[in-house]
């Protein structure tokens with residue numbers, strides 16, 4: 001039985017990927033701080049939950065590991081700007097360190113899930129050979145990680161980078177801060193669909209089931225096709241212009257629920273616009289996604305209608321990290337004798353005190 005070590009395993013993509021790996025017969029070492037909870041991964045005899053910070057991974061964790069899928073990240077632009085230093089350490093430094101430890105310990109393949117956001121603003125349609133234009137800390141950290149893990153590729157250590165489109169769809173660690181998921185929630189809940197100005201920007205999208213399928217494909221595909229390579233993950237027809245995407249989301253919800261949906265503009269014009277070519281993954285790996293935006297919106301609406309998911313602070317990554325930091329500071333300030341109201345009481349001391357009274 002082969003073993004896959006997945007970092008960021010408790011996240012949006014990780015909690016979809018890990019059950020698939022288990023189902024395919026892999027053993028999984030699921031490494032995460034579990035900022036979003038451990039209960040989102042299923043119990044399974046071949047699953048080992050490892051609560052650890054990826055900045056501190058030790059060599060022995062990689063013993064008998066065949067593959068590493070390094071999902072860990074502070075996973076969006078606003079969180080990356082607010083927690084700048086941590087984002088740099090986690091998304092770039094820890095992943096380069098993990099790739100090096102993996103190589104030293106005989107791991108066969110290493111996959112870096114990066115992001116199409118490293119293309120930033122682009123006029124033309126970009127492919128894997130185009131110059132990048134990372135505009136944020138998040139995108140810059142991904143690019144640096146790519147640049148330092150790819151040269152580690154050799155005949156014994158297969159390294160592949162995937163640049164994922166913006167992901168959508170249901171996951172046990174639900175995120176409503178992703179474009180399609182957020183629009184769907186807003187429109188379903190209030191009848192108003194939030195659209196980021198001015199709607200002319202292009203963005204490629206991919207469903208979470210599809211991008212995790214690619215990760216699994218890369219564990220098995222022929223080494224010559226994938227070693228030292230970068231693949232954009234998505235499809236040409238899933239390059240959506242945001243205003244058209246808004247219309248698709250609105251129409252799908254209207255059809256599913258009978259509610260009328262109105263478009264509501266918000267924010268300053270978004271300068272991140274890019275159209276991406278997915279020719280390489282289609283032609284070299286013979287892979288195309290099964291999902292499109294319409295199917296993803298239907299899936300989310302059904303889960304919302306069924307009460308299986310809802311928008312909470314935890315589903316907005318930035319807000320959840322801010323909340324955790326806020327409560328960490330409050331608790332540090334208030335805790336005494338190992339607790340707040342429940343504290344460690346030395347029973348002997350109390351007995352002596354009672355006698356004195």
Ligand SMILES: NC(=O)c1ccc[n+]([C@@H]2O[C@H](COP(=O)([O-])OP(=O)(O)OC[C@H]3O[C@@H](n4cnc5c(N)ncnc54)[C@H](O)[C@@H]3O)[C@@H](O)[C@H]2O)c1
Pocket residue numbers: 007008009010011012013014031032033034035036052053054055070071072073074075090113114115116163164165166167168173175178317
């Ligand atoms: N979701 C998308 O649209 C998208 C698009 C392109 C690329 N990606 C990339 O895919 C990867 C996964 O994204 P996601 O959407 O699942 O994000 P996520 O925020 O849901 O998951 C990240 C996980 O990493 C964990 N984590 C954070 N810091 C850690 C640390 N120091 N040590 C251990 N664990 C830590 C968190 O607890 C969380 O479970 C990221 O690298 C992200 O950049 C995501």
